[in-house]
Amino acid sequence: MTFSASRQRPPLPPPAEQPVFTLRFTASPRGARLARRLASHQMDAWGWGYGTPVHGAVELVVAELAANAVTHGRVPGRDAELRLSREPGGCVRVEVSDTRGERWPRTGSAGGEPDGEADGGRGLLLVAALSVDWGVCERAGGAPGKTVWAVIAPTMEAGPDLAAVGGPDLAAAGRGQPPTAGGDASTT
Template sequence: MNTESDRANLPLRTWRLRYTPTPRNAVEARHGARCVLRSWGVPTETREAVELVVSELVTNAVRHGRVPGRCFEVAMTYEGEKAVDIEVSDACPRRPLPADPDPEATSGRGLLLVTAPAQSWEVRDRGVGKTVWARVLV
């Protein structure tokens, strides 16, 4: 059993990769995140929530944030038994907005799916484009 002092001494873990914005690389980014989360020993329930957030944000970056000649980037930070922070950055300056989709619509629910498991999320400007950040508690 971990004590409070054990948790305080757990290392901060980070992972970051860039991908060209293609549907195939969206799959690769999700797979990479899944493997890293498992290797970090993130609890199953938290891991599944993080995988959902990564999946939705990466899909948005590929579908809506694509800029010719530019990559998107996925980063995660695990604050040992506290939280997992997720960042997906792309070169498009257009900010995502939560939608209120028609019940018959086949898309438009991505940010609603991010909001459910994430304790918080926000859009951050960067030099070129934006970063969508979310935090999932462990």
């Protein structure tokens, strides 16, 4: 079977020229890891190099939201979606959608503080600490599920104080170091 030239898609612009990056990924740990890695690549293409505070903040937010989507929002046979967009003023908007509409994360003080000895429960605190705003809404276009979004400011002068959010294990993970003995800071 051959296709005529008129039916072929036009070539995509280079990643640096795309104002929006969208990726559907499998609702699995491998899919969440892929979302984080490709978000990192896109941030580099947009000019926020590897190792810069904004790049690191977006990478961590994507990691947390994608991990939550595949852990708490998974519906067998349905994909999750990542969307990064450059907003006016240079902010980066991160959106992760899943198809589980009946399970929304608790926002604000209703979520409470996680138990100091608990292995989890700090992901959304991390998202709140790294973003200027975040929230949850229904998916666009009437699709089933929800979208958790966060807006990252482009002017982060220093990396986030992850120890204040989740203790030394989370701070070590944010620097790309393994957690200390007795704790596990990995999400994907």
